[in-house]
């Protein structure tokens with residue numbers, strides 16, 4: 619976080635308004651505010667942006683240009699999700715409209731502060747290849763391996779927040795594929811979760827994995843993506859968004875019950891009553907699915923933990939592609 623401090627100070631002119639906390643997250647906001655308390659920012663020079671490595675990036679960095687002047691940078695991951703052409707993009711609390719993309723550049727203009735855009739996104743995985751795995755009681759498998767994550771963008775709506783009126787609707791078709799390392803829990807028979815289980819509550823487990831992981835495996839939760847597939851097979855994925863791998867997915871194979879247990883504790887202590895993004899509601903749900911409910915999602919997570927703690931185990935043998943009793 620310290621590495622990012624000079625850029626933050628420069629971007630916001632050391633003006634730490636409470637809204638910034640929302641964008642930065644509290645730990646970074648508090649660290650930054652404390653670090654510069656009573657100090658004056660350098661206004662005439664900007665820090666060396668070449669040094670800044672943007673987290674979650676898979677390589678390409680784009681310059682944000684407002685009236686021809688560079689106001690910051692953005693990774694291709696964020697470009698795809700937040701700064702598509704037409705998007706209202708928030709940069710340090712100020713909304714801009716993305717007017718165009720050019721080679722390494724994103725062009726911005728002023729936006730009405732009441733406007734927001736809602737993008738249509740969905741993610742699918744393909745070609746998961748198991749590198750190592752453990753199977754419990756023959757119908758729950760925990761796997762680590764390679765997979766291709768394909769993020770799709772189907773267009774967006776421009777909405778006036780005051781009235782909720784849709785001002786503009788645009789269709790688009792774009793895809794962003796990345797080859798990543800991932801960890802996943804795969805169920806051959808969902809009835810092991812309990813008879814009254816509704817599959818959309820399983821989406822709670824992906825967020826529990828994401829929230830719990832940084833407490834067990836040192837990592838930043840923004841370097842992790844999650845996804846649930848409800849058929850062929852039913853699986854919950856936790857994958858690394860950082861290219862080349864950061865070891866979190868591989869470690870998760872070993873410690874996933876601990877991650878789940880930690881996250882259950884966090885969810886139970888969370889003050890929300892129906893589930894929220896801080897505990898078990900994923901930031902993005904597949905189209906047509908409702909948010910997971912708190913109690914049933916926690917019950918599923920606990921059931922997975924119990925299966926892992928009490929069942930006979932087999933390990934994946936990559937040479938013969940079979941499960942072997944441990």
Ligand SMILES: [Zn+2]
Pocket residue numbers: 885888889890893894895896897898
């Ligand atoms: Zn909550």
